[in-house]
Amino acid sequence: MHSANRPLSMNERPRLLIVDDERGVRESLRAILQGECEVLTASSGDEALAIVGREPVDVVTLDLKMPGLGGIGVLERIKEIDPDIEVLIITGYGTIDTAVQGLRFRAFDYISKPFDCDHVRQLVQSALARRAAARRMKSLPDQILSSLSHEFRTPLNVIMGYSTILQEDGESLSDEQRLALDRIRSNSDALLTYVETLFYMAELDRGALAVDVVPVRLSDVLGKLRSELGSGAAEKDVMIRLDVSTGLVLATDEDKLTRLLRALLDNAVRHTPQGHVVVTARPASGGATLEIRDSGPGIAPELIVETEDVIAGRTGARPPRQLGFGLRLAARLVRALGASLTLVGGPDGTTCHLVIPDLAAADAPHVAYGG
Template identity: 65%
Template sequence: MKTLPEQLLSGLSHELRTPLNVIMGYSAILREEGEDNLSKEQRLALDRIQSSSSSLLAYVETIFYMAELDRGLMPLTRDAVRVSDLLARVGAELAPRARAKGLAWRFDAPAELPLVTDEDKLVRLVRTLADNAVRHTTEGEVVLVARPAASGVTLEVRDSGPGIDPELIVETEDVIAGRATTRPPRLLGFGLRLAGRLVRILGASLTMAAGPQGTTCHLVVPDLAAAESGRTAQAATA
């Protein structure tokens, strides 16, 4: 049986998603059917409606996904993936946005780099970090790099933006560790809050370094099959 907060979240999910989808649907129809009759200003206004509605819907989805994670309703799965394919999926979504801002987008990963992990959660994690990089970088590039590591892979998201605030790095580390803090709250975005939760659930580690040349997010993601084999071997010798 759902608790009152869970019932409220379920209701809000419907109440927010439905009107947003209606707004996006009708604005898309107006844009397509009125292409020849709309002024430049009207087309720009409809584009802003679409963009703002999409952003708001993404925030809504993130809030409810985090709520599902916190309630333990998103169990960890074990999927055999190729890391290059995973990065290509992220690029298919974010590269057009990066290029529309005049940014270079590239990723560097061995073609045959396997990993057993929760594919959906890792895609969400990398997409969240890369989306943050695209949004806060005004010139230069966003780069995704993957390399094999002991019992897993390392993934880096690099950008040439202004560099993330060091206090936000500390707050993200608090989320990853599940630590309560008495520091005055900053406006840590939903994206980094989600990233912190996903890092913890995947058993990964995340370090963030920022400077005048941009921000680098360094992920170490364990191979779940290798980790499980290691635990089994330890139990057998105990």
């Protein structure tokens, strides 16, 4: 079943529905959240369902214990009307059973009264982000979604497997519950990153993202990325080392270059069980050359050929099934920046050779990217 009302357009304010039989709770939540979105309220489950049936709603905060139709029943009906509406369960009667029951019907999260204002605001922002991502996903090419389905299934399975209750006092959680909560958080973040990156890739493919050329200091970009990825690498006993020429500055698109280097570095760290990832950057005629060398198991020669065909955008080239999410993004960004990328694999690891042009140079390539 689907709502007959129109969906929100991309430039409209998101809409939140607060459902609680206590007026004080409704007004408290309205005061907390009215800066984030347009706020509607309902004092009963039936009133809430009437609103959802006739008006576009992005996120619902839902009291679990109400007279008449209870919270779980309302949640189930909301998901029948629009499965992508995100629902936050808010109640003073928190139990593991009710939390699991709510999550079974795909509640976004669970909060116990009395709630912390900042925590509620943060959860609503996260729910709105996932709702927006779900709308954008529907416009993505089917072939991209199908080729990356396993990237989505893995974090989703972990989220469902480690679902638990969020309580206002973290000290009351057992070690096992705290571990489960950590896994829920990390995998939720991973899933949202995948979704946002898919949308970005689709924008690149449509040629909708202009190249914004500014001076970029490579040592600054790589230093930030090492800080960003360093803790995850250290957990695997992988060290990221930088060898960058001092004062190496390029005229290029800083955001796209950062995304490209992040994808390549993250891919190298992921495929290195233990050891090192070394990044070398040197000036070259008309730009710069970078090498990202890891000590992982290496990439198969036949996969290198197929991957380089995709990176170069050769006619008829199809991504091999083993090609990871990061390299799919990297292939698009390489073309967007007018760069080139080659891979060398061996028993001692894989090396990515990246040539990045200075887009202010007289002989710079044309980079109006459109797939």
